[in-house]
Amino acid sequence: MTTEPSTLPKTPSPAAGTAPTGAGRIERYDPAEIEARWQARWEELGLHRADLEDTSRPKYYLLGMYPYPSGDLHVGHWFMYTPTDVIARFHRMHGENVFFPMGFDAFGLPAENAAIKSGTHPYAWTMKNIENMRRQLRSMGNMIDWDAEVVTADPSYYRWNQWIFLKFLEAGLAYRRMAAVDWCPKDQVTLAREQVEGPDRVCWRCGTPVVKRDLEQWFFKTTAYAEELLSFEGIDWPEPVRVMQTNWIGRSEGAEIVFTAAPGEYREGGEVIRVFTTRPDTLFGATFMVLAPEHPLVEALTAPERRGAVEMYQFEATRKSEIDRLSTDRQKSGVPIGADAINPVNGERIPIWIADYVLAGYGTGAIMAVPAHDERDYGFARWAGLPIRQVIAPRDAKQASFVAGQVAGVGIPGSAYVAKGDDHQLINSGEFDGQSPVAAIRTITSWLEEQGKGRLAVIYRLRDWLISRQRYWGTPIPIVYCERDGIVPVPESQLPVELPMDAEFRPTGESPLKSHGAFLNTTCPKCDGPARRETDTMDTFMDSSWYWWRYLSPAATDHAIDRRMDERWCPVDQYTGGAEHAVMHLLYARFFAKALADLGIVHEREPFRKLFNQGQILGADGERMSKSRGNVQDPDELVRRFGADTVRLFLMFMGPWDQGGPWNEQGIGGLHRFLNRIWTVTLDPHGRERSAGAGSGRVEAPGEAEAARGLRAAAHRTLQAVTADHAGFRWNTMIAHLMELTNELMRHRGTSVARTPAWDESVRLLLLMLAPLAPHISEELWSRRQATAGEDWRSIHTERWPAYEESVVLPETIELPVQVNGKLRDLVPMAPGLSEIEIEQIVLARDKIRATLAGRQPARVIHVPGRLVNLVVR
RNA sequence: GGGCGAGUGGCGAAAUGGCAGACGCGCCGGCCUUAGGAGCCGGUGCCGCGUAAGCGGCGUGUCAGUUCGAAUCUGACCUCGCCUACCA
Known part of the structure; x- marks a missing residue:
């Protein structure tokens, strides 16, 4: 049962006695001390433990792809887990029951290679690494529920x-x-x-x-679910991943056509050879057949005098995949096997070849070759000197000359003719002549079906x-x-x-x-x-195909998955991780969900409702981080220098989360200064009070009440923007907004505005908004404010996310941009919500506008309410 | 070859049809300081005019188009990144 910190008896503030009141020097922001203290405190309170049984609040299952325990957490891990943690904290501040577990993908080759190299047992190597990574993960200050941890190399998991x-x-x-x-x-x-x-x-x-x-x-x-895996209905996944999976599954529609082996000098023939084609309409144009070198019928069909050459070619084909295939020249190769196949549609005998451009694992491992209308077959026919017969031609006679050479047998076209639009027709195709290719695909396939010589077929690239x-x-x-x-x-x-x-x-x-x-x-x-x-x-991808179910009952000894918990918590609401697993882990995970659902073990057919792929942080050299390149960035040193909060903010401020980019730690100081300014405005709002005239001369010029109102409006506008940025995971602009508010507070520091309720409210909102992003400093400042006010301590992380006030957010005056012919000419201050006629009158009275118009009358006036006015003159 | 994405100051980036460059780094100037790789204040796209406040022009990879108005939409091209690759 989770302990609600708010119900705890008052605990002395860690810094109660030293909370400053505004006079004198304040102590420095010391992240190392603050972060260690709060991390210990949170752990002690069990603040990050989810109560899986609690149904009084809406559930939110948040998952980041669990790490491989390579030994060190690098900035890539931070880049992934920090924003995920921010999402968790934001949802918790909305009163949701957030489950954010962590585990380790603990099986795999590096451990075993280390064992061979250094003699350390993979178990010891892995556990030592996990120990270190747990410590590093804790140092980030994430609200991970460690009670749910799984380690896949443990027998209780595997x-x-x-x-x-x-x-x-x-x-x-x-x-x-x-x-x-x-x-x-x-x-x-x-x-x-x-x-x-x-x-x-x-x-x-x-x-x-x-x-x-x-x-x-x-x-x-996995192929049993090929069709279902193509549908992404009901899940919100990034387009690139959906496209990659769709391409990987590679559905194609066509026909399976049955050819038979022709009787030969030594054999009776009659063996069935199935081919798959997406273009059954070109069946009359088949001038030879190609089998994959590994096709099972090759052995039986090969004529004795061809056996030597065929076996030689088969051997070469396997060698080719062994020797470096870096030479990507597409030179065709193949040998005839000394047998013919009979085309079911016209009884024609065509020679059978084997060639490595036909793949054993795709379709039936055999094709009918139609060189006139397929680039690959065309290339092969040209290389092997095989005949090319055109069976599709444009209906338009003039266009027909484009391929006339082939028909007449004079001249050789430069490429296959693959067009199949409605303006084309079949030729040289017996009773099907004159049909459009698309129609012929249907009619030829059903003809074959009637004859028992073929059928409609769908094949997948997925294996x-x-x-x-x-x-x-x-x-x-x-x-x-x-x-x-x-x-x-x-x-x-x-x-x-x-x-x-x-x-x-x-x-x-x-x-x-x-x-x-x-x-x-x-x-x-x-x-x-x-x-x-x-x-x-x-394969270790087995482990990662279902681990999020195991988090729900990691210690259970009588079942793999707790069905009750599955129904309560699954699917995962938000999954985050790299896109590099698009056709590996993410496809396997979907396969598991479907298979386990069919077995009645789980209730949902999709594992992850929403997926987000963060970008990849590259090394400073712009290359992928890897130990062998020596460009791996270790954040521990930065954490020592600036603290985890600064590192968290820095990573989120770099740019959009889905972008990543080369690592460059220039600029981290700016984020540290930002936290320092928050420290200052919270603990030392008056500084060395700048009484009027003593300081920079900016003090209280606009009047205190107006300044306070402006500050409050800024705080509420910031809250509005920050709340919106959470929904889109826009951490960089979120932090920018908080910086603006902090700068605004800084401008009023030391003036009498810092003694107004508006100041107080603004600081309060600032800390609440900062809490998910920089959990330690916000907790520290929050507790000091409570101590100063004599309130009981209550963690900032269990506070509710504030709501902005609509009426405060609206500006009192606006500066309306005015364009003439699309060019900006003036900024006109006015009250919001004026009518178009009123606005026009004000605008036309402006000196600058009158000068630009030079007596001309606007032919048109474009009003964009609240945004801009454009005067169009000829 | 195919698919997807991206090109904006010295740098990371904002702005997704309406003030281009928010915010931050860096740089320049000032204040404070015994000192500063600390802190605070101000400036900073490019070009031109002006002692100055300021004024004008140009500007989001290139070229065209749509629109009153384009970084944003459309087409072609160039460059880079990722995925894929003889898939019948």
Whole structure:
């Protein structure tokens, strides 16, 4: 149960005796002392603990992507977690029950590599790092609820990875198969398709070019949700992420068409070869067929005299993916296999080739090649000297000359002709001649369907998620292999399958589990006979695919996810993190939500209602921060010099949150000065009182009452702007507004205005607005004000966010910009809310305007109420 | 090759159809100080005129367009960043 600080008995203010009253020198702002003291205090009070059972207030589940415990929190972490903390605090000040947990993505390769290198056990290495990062996270002053922490490398967590795996297995969402998978030779591990990046197909972690390997591996059936994953209905996600996921899933509509192998010199033929095409309308233009080199039918169809060349090519194709593919020249290559296929629409025999431009993993791994109307097929046909037959032409005879050369067989066009608009028609296509391509897509597909030779088909680029990893530091896959019973899942009652702690770490390139006899050798849960454990562990993205559910019951031993808590708290209201996980973590997380919902384990099909991608802070050199580049920025030193509050503000003041940019700590002093000025106006409003005439001569010129009214208006206008900026996460302008108010207060400091209630109210509002951004100094100043006023202490962070007064915000006079022909010519002071006629009269009476008009009459007057007047003259 | 985003002072940036450069850094000048890499006050887009207060012109990557009015909307182009890449 959360303790409400406001109900606590009065606790002595930490600085009660020293709270200044205005005379004499005040003590300096000492962030180090203040921050340590308040952090300890908040912890002691349990101020950041959420009461998950409390339903009296609206819930707000806020989540920042949990960190990998690399050992140090760098400015990138600060840049992500600070504004997230501000969001949390702002919502709490609105009376919401805010849950802001934190944990560690504790499995993964660096720990294991460190073990091989330095002999430290991955567990010890990881725990030491976590310890340090907890300390650093605390030093930021975030309102993290540490009671909910999860550490994924703990058996109490990964046991439930295993449990979910078994559920997926039962439901057919997890399966094992032999596949040519991507392998990182440096990390000695397989990778999911999403984890291979760029044109050179490199490992997402270390940048090493990957190679293909044929391995028996475990997969999750992400493709089962391909269609549903395309819909983002009901969730508020940034456009770039939605686009990336949509492209990654890569839906395309077309037809699957059945070709058959033609009888040959040595064979009867008749084998079914399925191809996928988005252009069934060009079926008559197919002049050859291409299979992926790895296509399963290649072996059976290849003519004996072609076997040597075919096998050579297949070998080269695998080598090509192994050797650096940095040479991105698109030179086509391929070999004929000495067999023909029969085109189902006209019975025509076309030669079959294999070529690596056809991918085994996409569609059916086979295509009908229509060189006249597909760039890739065209390029291949030109290279191989294969025929090109045009079957689509413009209806317009004059346009037809564009491709006439092909039809007549004279001359060779420079490229494929891919247009398919309504002004085109089919030619050389038998009974379909004259139809528009779009119509023919329909008619040819239904003709094929009637003949049983094809059907409408939708295919996706998305592949199933390969989760097997040949490494030690991950969740063991709960499977045993029995000589008699084959693949046997470990029964739930025997979970967790624990990682043995006494594994040996040597740079052999093999998982230590493979040579750990006690782990490897086990008995079959079914027959009790001898069996071998699966030695692969799970991809660490498994851990991060459901951790926010675990935060709701981190210690539970009888279930993975507390269904009651899930219903109360999920989905996460706001998720923040980098966009680099768009097609990895964020896609897996959505897959999990859908799969777990179908299994009845959770109630919502989307995990995160709102997503925000913050920008990335680069090193001072403009490059991505990395240890190897040596450009990682450690904020600890800045925190020592300026305090966490200053560092928080500095990071938020840099620019829009979604932008990031190169790190440059020039300017941090400005934020520190800002806090110092707040310190001064709060604790020392009178300074060395500037009595009239003694100081700079600015004192009380406009009269105290008017100045006080102006100050109060400024404070309320600031509140209005700051409140609006919270909604858009516009921290930089929010801080700018607070600076303006502080500067305004500073101008009145030492004058009699600083003795008015308006001054007091303005300072009060300033501190409340500052509280989410700079929690320590605002708490300190708040407590000192309370002590001075003789009030009981109550944390500023449990105060309600103030409301601005509409009537105060409205200005008493405005300076209306006046343009002539769109050029600014004058600023005219007047009362707000005058009629257009009144305004016009005032404006036309102005000297400057009369001079500019020089006797001309405005042909038109544009009034933008409250904003501007534009006089249009010819 | 395709997709998305961005280009504004010396720098980080504001302004998303209505006063371009808020706020901050840096720089310049002044005050205070034994001192200052502290604090306070003032100035600071560029060019021209003026001793000055001030006045005028130009100005948001380039070129066109829409509009009374464009940093903002439209089209083409240039540059940079991110994603993607023989996806049939």
